[in-house]
Amino acid sequence: MKSLMSASxxxxxxSKATPFGVFSLAxxxxxxxxxxxxxxxxxxxxxxxxxxxxxxxxxxxxxxLQSESSGSSSDGEIHVIVGPMFAGKTTTLLRRIQCxxxxxxxxxxxxxxWGTGLGVDSGTYALLLQECIYRKExxxxxxxxxxxxxxxxxxxxxxxxxxxILYAKLGDLETAKILFHILSVKSLISWxxxxxxxxxxxxxxMGLHVYYKMRENGMKPDQxxxxxxxxxxxxxxxxxxxxxxxGVMIKSHIEENVVVNxxxxxxxxxxxxxxxxxxxxxxxxxxxxxxxxxLISGYGQHGRVMEVLESFSRMKNxxxxxxxxxxxxxxxxxxxxxxxxxxxxxxLSMTRxxxxxPRGQHYAAMVDLLGRAGRLQEAYDFILKxxxxxHSGIWGALLGACRIHGDIDMIKxxxxxxxxxxxxxxxxxxxxxxxxxTHGFWNNVAEVRLMMRNTGLQKEPGYSRIWVQNNVxxxxxxxxxxxxxxxxxxxxxxxSCVLNDVGCFLVIHHFYGLLCRSVAVIKSNKDTRYRLDSxxxxxxxxxxxSALANLSSFRQKFGPDAYDKLDVIGIDEAQFFDDLYDFCxxxxxxxxxxxxxxxxxxxxxxxxxxxxLHIIPLANSVTKLNARCEICGKRAFFTLRKTEEIQTExxxxxxxxxxxxxxxxVGGQVALDAARILSETQKVECGAYx
Ligand SMILES: Nc1ncnc2c1ncn2[C@@H]1O[C@H](COP(=O)(O)OP(=O)(O)O)[C@@H](O)[C@H]1O
Ligand SMILES: Cc1cn([C@H]2C[C@H](O)[C@@H](COP(=O)(O)O)O2)c(=O)[nH]c1=O
Numbered sequence: 136m137k138s139l140m141s142a143s144x145x146x147x148x149x150s151k152a153t154p155f156g157v158f159s160l161a162x163x164x165x166x167x168x169x170x171x172x173x174x175x176x177x178x179x180x181x182x183x184x185x186x187x188x189x190x191x192x193x194x195x196x197x198x199x200l201q202s203e204s205s206g207s208s209s210d211g212e213i214h215v216i217v218g219p220m221f222a223g224k225t226t227t228l229l230r231r232i233q234c235x236x237x238x239x240x241x242x243x244x245x246x247x248x249w250g251t252g253l254g255v256d257s258g259t260y261a262l263l264l265q266e267c268i269y270r271k272e273x274x275x276x277x278x279x280x281x282x283x284x285x286x287x288x289x290x291x292x293x294x295x296x297x298x299x300i301l302y303a304k305l306g307d308l309e310t311a312k313i314l315f316h317i318l319s320v321k322s323l324i325s326w327x328x329x330x331x332x333x334x335x336x337x338x339x340x341m342g343l344h345v346y347y348k349m350r351e352n353g354m355k356p357d358q359x360x361x362x363x364x365x366x367x368x369x370x371x372x373x374x375x376x377x378x379x380x381x382g383v384m385i386k387s388h389i390e391e392n393v394v395v396n397x398x399x400x401x402x403x404x405x406x407x408x409x410x411x412x413x414x415x416x417x418x419x420x421x422x423x424x425x426x427x428x429x430l431i432s433g434y435g436q437h438g439r440v441m442e443v444l445e446s447f448s449r450m451k452n453x454x455x456x457x458x459x460x461x462x463x464x465x466x467x468x469x470x471x472x473x474x475x476x477x478x479x480x481x482x483l484s485m486t487r488x489x490x491x492x493p494r495g496q497h498y499a500a501m502v503d504l505l506g507r508a509g510r511l512q513e514a515y516d517f518i519l520k521x522x523x524x525x526h527s528g529i530w531g532a533l534l535g536a537c538r539i540h541g542d543i544d545m546i547k548x549x550x551x552x553x554x555x556x557x558x559x560x561x562x563x564x565x566x567x568x569x570x571x572x573t574h575g576f577w578n579n580v581a582e583v584r585l586m587m588r589n590t591g592l593q594k595e596p597g598y599s600r601i602w603v604q605n606n607v608x609x610x611x612x613x614x615x616x617x618x619x620x621x622x623x624x625x626x627x628x629x630x631s632c633v634l635n636d637v638g639c640f641l642v643i644h645h646f647y648g649l650l651c652r653s654v655a656v657i658k659s660n661k662d663t664r665y666r667l668d669s670x671x672x673x674x675x676x677x678x679x680x681s682a683l684a685n686l687s688s689f690r691q692k693f694g695p696d697a698y699d700k701l702d703v704i705g706i707d708e709a710q711f712f713d714d715l716y717d718f719c720x721x722x723x724x725x726x727x728x729x730x731x732x733x734x735x736x737x738x739x740x741x742x743x744x745x746x747x748l749h750i751i752p753l754a755n756s757v758t759k760l761n762a763r764c765e766i767c768g769k770r771a772f773f774t775l776r777k778t779e780e781i782q783t784e785x786x787x788x789x790x791x792x793x794x795x796x797x798x799x800x801v802g803g804q805v806a807l808d809a810a811r812i813l814s815e816t817q818k819v820e821c822g823a824y825x
Contacts, residue, residue: 211723218760303332404433440472495526506536659711686718709734762794
């Protein structure tokens with residue numbers, strides 16, 4: 136039934152705001168609403184160009200209908216962010232809010248477009264295509280193009296270029312090429328898209344060829360062109376072309392750009408021209424972490440371990456913070472140089488000093504480091520303790536190390552884990568086969584060869600499955616084998632007619648409505664540290680907000696209609712809201728809102744603060760953050776009050792509070808308690824003498 140569903144992956148409902156009988160378009164993909172739509176259309180829309188389904192394919196959920204009519208976009212979610220002061224709760228809240236607001240419903244927007252069966256204006260198509268490109272949802276972009284073709288919409292030059300970019304990024308270069316050729320004016324953007332498309336697909340030679348064609352056509356390259364072409368020259372290790380393009384860049388007098396410079400440094404290093412790489416680096420006026428990382432990785436590629444470590448330390452001395460890529464280069468260098476202890480130090484420093492959480496690749500580099508040094512058991516134990524046991528790279532690294540030092544059991548174990556995660560990685564089968572061969576296990580070599588043959592098997596085609604009255608129905612793409620396929624396709628056609636009828640209501644703001652979620656942020660009006668109209672993090676990030684005494688007044692104050700249209704609600708300083716539980720439950724369960732709550736879980740006495748902890752049972756997710764202990768720099772879980780006030784609520788920042796680790800909380804609290812007792816005693820004694 137997949138085909139049936141995908142014919143109308145959007146829902147319609149009777150809008151509260153619109154007059155009875157007029158449809159408004161809503162967002163949630165609810166194939167189970169289709170009978171409702173059809174019935175509503177018959178009775179209210181009075182264009183009965185359809186048949187009612189003869190069998191009850193879908194069930195109808197009324198609650199979902201209600202929440203859709205409230206304009207909200209989700210099933211309702213609650214996410215809670217807690218921790219001591221300075222842990223980054225407000226920062227995280229702001230990031231999540233931004234993320235949620237951008238994370239609109241592209242799928243539904245594309246579904247909506249398909250459902251209408253009509254063409255929309257170029258601006259709407261451009262908006263949707265742009266969103267697909269921006270969000271890297273290229274397949275959705277292709278669906279938009281398919282819809283254009285179906286409704287016989289002729290794209291203008293601007294849209295053709297957008298489509299070209301989309302196909303180039305998708306890696307469908309044949310289609311991109313066709314679009315490129317039919318462009319009457321080939322802009323620099325379209326040339327750049329073609330060049331980048333080939334290079335991203337690994338067709339670096341073609342990318343370079345298109346670059347020369349572009350030059351022949353008299354086009355002047357820009358930073359995007361150079362960044363792509365240097366990348367191609369680096370991969371092809373073609374110093375001659377790299378230098379030639381570098382010459383063009385110098386003559387073009389383009390503004391210095393760190394991305395281009397980094398690509399250039401990388402190109403020289405990959406073309407084995409270390410001195411040129413270094414020269415470009417030295418001459419770079421503006422260096423940032425990317426430029427430094429290009430240099431560090433460059434040295435790493437040539438096994439210049441000492442230069443890697445020296446550059447890394449110079450970079451830090453210049454006050455730049457390394458990022459995860461820099462650390463990866465450093466860890467790989469340590470691995471190649473056999474510097475196990477140094478590798479450990481860098482690995483630990485990532486989180487401790489820079490708050491960078493190592494990813495699978497960093498763990499893999501550590502496994503490689505330990506494995507190459509012959510410390511296979513340690514590498515294995517490290518994997519077991521790592522949080523990314525499902526990252527194929529770490530097992531691949533262990534397997535690679537086993538080739539040199541491993542015993543048969545470890546080889547088998549690493550191979551088993553690796554191929555569970557990446558069954559079709561033919562390259563690693565070769566590694567495994569070689570590992571067995573190195574140790575003379577010829578039977579195992581034969582087994583691996585058999586496995587390799589098996590991986591050549593074609594994957595089963597995907598299918599859709601639907602249950603109807605205890606019967607399971609399977610559908611393949613374009614499938615007509617179902618005994619009711621004639622009726623099913625008839626129904627699809629009828630549905631398309633109904634959807635066409637409402638297509639005239641499709642206007643651009645529906646797409647905007649779908650693509651951008653509407654968001655509101657609330658904070659407690661008790662927090663008077665900053666202006667009441669914005670929440671501000673300890674390092675100055677800001678977002679406008681409503682400051683309220685309680686949450687129950689929010690709907691009324693915000694306006695019921697505006698509230699209904701809200702998708703996401705952020706709540707900061709949640710510890711100050713007594714009605715937090717009821718508000719969150721109602722807003723998520725009933726109104727379908729996404730609620731993101733940030734607040735202190737504990738007060739300065741480490742006692743549960745307000746009702747923040749009460750909402751944990753309601754939550755989809757809970758994130759506990761920590762700060763840095765002001766005294767020792769270790770992870771801080773608690774907030775120490777520096778003053779002697781004892782009321783729970785006391786507004787203040789670093790003047791009154793400091794984040795501390797357990798050790799310094801306990802020590803600090805004892806010290807503060809002693810100070811308090813002393814001052815109380817003194818007060819009593821003074822009173823007695825007075
Ligand atoms: N001791 C500290 N530990 C961690 N961050 C701190 C500390 N002191 C100041 N900060 C700053 O505070 C920022 C977090 O601010 P914010 O998100 O407002 O925290 P919260 O809402 O949890 O109090 C950090 O990004 C950092 O720049
Ligand atoms: C520990 C503690 C804190 N507060 C107050 C102090 C601040 O005004 C807020 C916390 O703000 P932040 O954004 O998390 O930094 O809460 C309090 O009243 N009582 C306490 O015990």
